[in-house]
Structures are given as structure tokens and as C-alpha cells.
Amino acid sequence: xxxxxxxxxxxxxxxxxxxxxxxxxxxxxxxxxxxxxxxxxxxxxxxxxxxxxxxxxxxxxxxxxxxxxxxxxxxxxxxxxxxxxxxxxxxxxxxxxxxxxxxxxxxxxxxxxxxxxxxxxxxxxxxxxxxxxxxxxxxxxxxxxxxxxxxxxxxxxxxxxxxxxxxxxxxxxxxxxxxxxxxxxxxxxxxxxxxxxxxxxxxxxxxxxxxxxxxxxxxxxxxxxxxxxxxxxxxxxxxxxxxxxxxxxxxxxxxxxxxxxxxxxxxxxxxxxxxxxxxxxxxxxxxxxxxxxxxxxxxxxxxxxxxxxxxxx
Amino acid sequence: xxxxxxxxxxxxxxxxxxxxxxxxxxxxxxxxxxxxxxxxxxxxxxxxxxxxxxxxxxxxxxxxxxxxxxxxxxxxxxxxxxxxxxxxxxxxxxxxxxxxxxxxxxxxxxxxxxxxxxxxxxxxxxxxxxxxxxxxxxxxxxxxxxxxxxxxxxxxxxxxxxxxxxxxxxxxxxxxxxxxxxxxxxxxxxxxxxxxxxxxxxxxxxxxxxxxxxxxxxxxxxxxxxxxxxxxxxxxxxxxxxxxxxxxxxxxxxxxxxxxxx
Numbered sequence: 001x002x003x004x005x006x007x008x009x010x011x012x013x014x015x016x017x018x019x020x021x022x023x024x025x026x027x028x029x030x031x032x033x034x035x036x037x038x039x040x041x042x043x044x045x046x047x048x049x050x051x052x053x054x055x056x057x058x059x060x061x062x063x064x065x066x067x068x069x070x071x072x073x074x075x076x077x078x079x080x081x082x083x084x085x086x087x088x089x090x091x092x093x094x095x096x097x098x099x100x101x102x103x104x105x106x107x108x109x110x111x112x113x114x115x116x117x118x119x120x121x122x123x124x125x126x127x128x129x130x131x132x133x134x135x136x137x138x139x140x141x142x143x144x145x146x147x148x149x150x151x152x153x154x155x156x157x158x159x160x161x162x163x164x165x166x167x168x169x170x171x172x173x174x175x176x177x178x179x180x181x182x183x184x185x186x187x188x189x190x191x192x193x194x195x196x197x198x199x200x201x202x203x204x205x206x207x208x209x210x211x212x213x214x215x216x217x218x219x220x221x222x223x224x225x226x227x228x229x230x231x232x233x234x235x236x237x238x239x240x241x242x243x244x245x246x247x248x249x250x251x252x253x254x255x256x257x258x259x260x261x262x263x264x265x266x267x268x269x270x271x272x273x274x275x276x277x278x279x280x281x282x283x284x285x286x287x288x289x290x291x292x293x294x295x296x297x298x299x300x301x302x303x304x305x306x307x308x309x310x311x312x313x
Numbered sequence: 314x315x316x317x318x319x320x321x322x323x324x325x326x327x328x329x330x331x332x333x334x335x336x337x338x339x340x341x342x343x344x345x346x347x348x349x350x351x352x353x354x355x356x357x358x359x360x361x362x363x364x365x366x367x368x369x370x371x372x373x374x375x376x377x378x379x380x381x382x383x384x385x386x387x388x389x390x391x392x393x394x395x396x397x398x399x400x401x402x403x404x405x406x407x408x409x410x411x412x413x414x415x416x417x418x419x420x421x422x423x424x425x426x427x428x429x430x431x432x433x434x435x436x437x438x439x440x441x442x443x444x445x446x447x448x449x450x451x452x453x454x455x456x457x458x459x460x461x462x463x464x465x466x467x468x469x470x471x472x473x474x475x476x477x478x479x480x481x482x483x484x485x486x487x488x489x490x491x492x493x494x495x496x497x498x499x500x501x502x503x504x505x506x507x508x509x510x511x512x513x514x515x516x517x518x519x520x521x522x523x524x525x526x527x528x529x530x531x532x533x534x535x536x537x538x539x540x541x542x543x544x545x546x547x548x549x550x551x552x553x554x555x556x557x558x559x560x561x562x563x564x565x566x567x568x569x570x571x572x573x574x575x
Binding site for chain 1: 341342401404405408409411413414492493494495501504505507508509
């Protein structure tokens with residue numbers, strides 16, 4: 001009896017010991033992580049008299065963009081410091097205002113919406129709306145790129161061909177109701193379900209699915225006929241799905257636009273940014289996403305390879 | 314359309330009750346009775362499948378004392394892997410094979426969720442059924458299958474039914490995750506409410522899921538009252554089967570009340 005209770009006690013103790021070790025290990029990880037990032041920030045602010053600090057949102061297209069612009073600026077003789085991704089737009093703008101960051105690559109219409117303005121389907125109008133909003137925060141933007149990553153209504157290429165559909169308006173000729181696959185946020189958005197019902201007057205039913213593999217699998221299975229997706233999705237690069245033209249201008253323009261603090265603005269910087277922006281196309285964005293998300297390549301390598309292929313390095 | 318009706322459509326609900334009364338809030342997510350029915354039949358189907366697999370398997374294996382550790386470990390996998398993950402993976406497999414979003418991904422995931430409590434409790438209940446009763450039955454010449462069916466399973470019934478109540482309540486409450494992956498059911502209100510920051514929709518979804526799970530639990534409790542052999546039922550407090558002064562806490566078996574009105 002005595003031995004059993006002793007051995008049980010040992011077992012319980014060793015269980016706690018294991019849990020303790022695991023907890024310590026995870027703490028250690030966190031500590032080293034935060035120390036690492038703190039350390040790197042410190043060295044930059046110390047060493048960078050005038051190095052341009054570049055960061056991005058935390059997804060692969062943004063990481064590649066930061067690398068593409070950063071590596072190009074460096075090749076032009078402008079000192080840069082490409083930092084870790086910073087999460088979402090909220091954190092990025094906070095860092096810009098706090099002088100923790102100098103340059104980021106945003107999407108014009110989305111940035112206008114974020115800063116409280118009214119985005120437009122026209123890319124020039126969106127850009128014009130962006131400038132005064134940035135000025136209020138001592139920020140500037142150089143010329144927008146023709147490359148956009150907008151929300152878009154997509155369908156399988158084969159389905160679109162079979163039904164003779166190239167624009168969203170064409171969908172009214174297809175027997176409904178059509179099932180629209182999108183995240184659940186779509187239900188209340190004018191540029192999504194509400195717009196398709198009210199502006200285009202289409203017979204849509206919404207099916208809530210997250211982006212990515214399930215959405216494409218659902219299109220393939222004909223469980224949904226159309227889906228709200230991004231213009232730079234890798235499946236568009238492969239030709240599996242096509243973007244239906246937004247002929248009534250529901251989606252706001254979302255051109256890539258460099259946003260930077262006025263304090264670091266120089267003619268050389270703006271010239272380099274404009275050159276870079278002019279080179280990037282929507283197809284490039286899609287190809288990068290294919291490389292990083294499908295072929296699991298490193299954003300740094302993807303950026304270097306693209307710059308070399310285009311004779312920019 | 315009268316101006317009052319127009320106003321009712323335009324004004325957003327300011328509390329849960331108004332949301333529930335305003336059917337225009339559910340043009341995208343579907344009406345409540347339909348979603349209750351979807352959740353219910355997914356749950357009942359999953360529970361029936363799980364019970365059909367777990368109870369016979371556990372009873373037979375427990376009777377012959379076979380592979381207890383291995384089988385329990387295997388069955389527990391259903392609970393070790395998060396149900397959300399299982400649904401996410403199964404939805405893609407189901408879509409690629411032409412079975413659509415529903416009902417198989419969610420039903421299979423719920424079966425895996427319901428298996429562990431059903432299996433573990435049935436196994437324990439049959440294994441621990443009164444050794445005296447089993448020994449007596451064997452001495453009377455009952456075959457092993459007869460012992461299982463006529464002695465061990467009746468003795469195990471209360472525990473199996475208690476486990477069933479736990480299992481089906483969990484299943485109903487968990488069915489809501491189907492809505493995260495293109496499924497329907499009551500989870501729709503939670504998923505859409507969260508996505509579109511409609512707090513009353515989220516509340517309604519939560520209340521409806523909890524209400525349905527509780528209702529199913531009550532129904533099961535009622536069923537349990539009739540399925541458990543009278544001698545094995547816990548004594549109602551108002552019926553004095555055992556005299557308070559009696560030192561023996563066990564009740565005599567009353568064969569008369571087997572088919573009685575209790």
C-alpha cells in the first residue's frame with residue numbers, strides 16, 4: 001500500500017516536472033524572441049543615421065514587396081534597414097507616427113478607408129484622396145504602382161467559359177441563385193454581397209468559407225459558383241480561376257503605393273521609388289504569391305530573383 | 314408596405330429580443346427553426362453512429378477483457394485532435410470527392426468527438442459489472458453472449474446512458490463549428506455575428522445553441538428514466554425505500570416495480 005502511494009506520488013511529481021520544464025522552455029523562447037527583436041531595433045536606431053527603415057504587414061506579398069523595394073533602394077546607394085513584419089495596418093501607421101519606421105508599401109484604396117476617407121474605384125482618385133490624409137500625419141506617398149491587389153469576384157476559368165461570363169454583369173444571364181463563397185464579413189459589405197445584390201441586382205446566396213484551399217476546392221466542386229478573392233491569388237497566375245471584370249466599379253482601387261515619413265523624403269528616394277513602382281505589375285504580385293505560398297520559397301530570395309530577372313540589381 | 318414595417322426593417326435591433334423578433338436580420342443566415350433542425354439532425358445522426366460503433370465494441374471487448382489500453386487510446390484520438398481541425402481537413406477532402414460541405418465532414422468530426430465518452434464509460438461499466446452476478450450467471454450455465462446481454466449490459470445501462478447524455482450534449486454544442494467551413498446550422502449566427510460585429514446575432518446564436526443542448530439533455534434525462542431497469546434507478550427522495558434508521562444503505566430489489574408507472 002505504502003509503495004503504491006509513493007510511486008503514484010512520484011508519477012504526479014514527474015508529471016508536474018514535465019509541465020514545468022515545458023512551460024519554462026516556452027518562456028525561454030518568448031524571451032529570446034523579444035530580446036532578439038529589441039536588440040535589432042536598437043542597433044538600427046543607433047547605427048542608422050539616415051538608413052530608411054522599411055517594414056510591412058505580416059503576410060508574404062507584403063514581405064516580398066518590402067524586400068523588392070528595399071533591395072532596389074540599396075542598389076541605388078540609399079541606406080536601408082529592412083525590418084521584421086509588423087502585423088497589421090494599425091501597428092504600421094502607429095510605428096510611422098512614432099518615428100519607429102520610415103517606409104511601408106500600402107494599398108491605396110484600403111489605406112484611404114483605414115485613414116477615414118472614402119476610397120474610389122478609380123486609382124487616381126483613390127491616390128488623390130490619400131495624399132491629404134497622409135499629410136495630416138506628416139506622411140507622404142510616391143506615385144502608385146499599376147500593380148493592384150484588390151478584392152475581386154472570381155470564378156473557375158472553365159465555368160466562366162461554359163457560361164460565357166467575363167464581367168460581373170454577365171452573371172445576370174446565368175440561371176440563379178448562384179452561390180457566392182466568401183468570408184462571413186462579406187454579408188454586410190457594400191463591395192461584397194450587398195453590392196452584388198443591390199448594385200448589380202444579382203441572385204446570390206452567401207456561403208461563409210475562409211480564403212484559401214477550401215474556397216478553391218468549393219469552386220472546383222461547384223458547391224459555389226463565384227467567390228470573393230484577391231486579384232493576386234496564386235490560382236489566378238496558374239489560370240485555374242479568372243477575375244470577373246467589375247464593370248460597375250464596386251471595388252475600390254488598391255494600387256501598391258509607397259508611404260513614407262516626410263522627414264526622410266528626398267528627390268533621390270522618390271525617384272527610386274517611382275522607378276520601382278512603375279516596374280511592378282499585378283501579375284508579378286500573383287507570381288510572388290505563387291512562389292512564397294505554394295512553392296514555399298523565401299520572400300528574400302523571391303525578391304532578389306525578380307529584381308535580377310528585370311535587370312534592376 | 315406600411316411605414317411602420319419599413320421602419321422596423323431599417324432600424325437595427327438594440328437588444329437580443331428585438332433581434333430574435335426581426336426576421337429581416339436573417340435573410341442571409343436563414344430562419345431559426347430551419348437552423349435548429351439542421352443542427353439537431355446532424356447531432357442525432359452523429360450520436361447514433363457513435364453509439365452504434367462505441368457501445369457494442371466496448372461491451373464485447375470489456376466482456377472478454379481485450380485491448381483495453383490500445384482501444385481507449387485509439388478512441389481518445391477523436392478528442393485529442395481538435396474538432397475544428399478535423400472539420401477543416403474533412404471539408405476539403407469532401408469537396409474534392411464531390412460530397413459537398415455538408416453533412417459528412419461535420420458528422421464524422423462529431424462522431425469522433427462522441428466516441429471517447431461512450432466507449433470509455435461502456436467499457437468501464439461492463440468490466441466492473443457485479444462479479445457476483447456474472448459469476449452466478451455463469452454458474453447457471455448462461456453462455457458468454459447471454460451473460461453480456463442479460464447480466465452485464467443491464468447492469469451497465471445507467472452509466473452508458475449517463476455517458477450518452479454527456480456525449481450528445483457535447484455534440485449539439487459543438488455542431489456550431491460547421492458554420493466556420495461552409496456549413497449551416499445554428500453556428501451560422503455566431504460566425505456571421507462575429508464577422509460583422511453584430512453582438513445580438515452572436516448572443517442569439519449562443520443562446521440558441523445552449524438552449525438546444527440543454528433541451529436535448531433534458532429529453533435524454535427523461536429517456537433515461539424509462540430505459541434504466543427500476544432496481545438500478547436512484548431512489549427518489551420522497552419514496553422511503555430504505556428506512557432512515559436502517560444501517561444498510563442498499564435497497565431490496567423490487568420486481569413489482571419493473572413494469573410499473575415509475
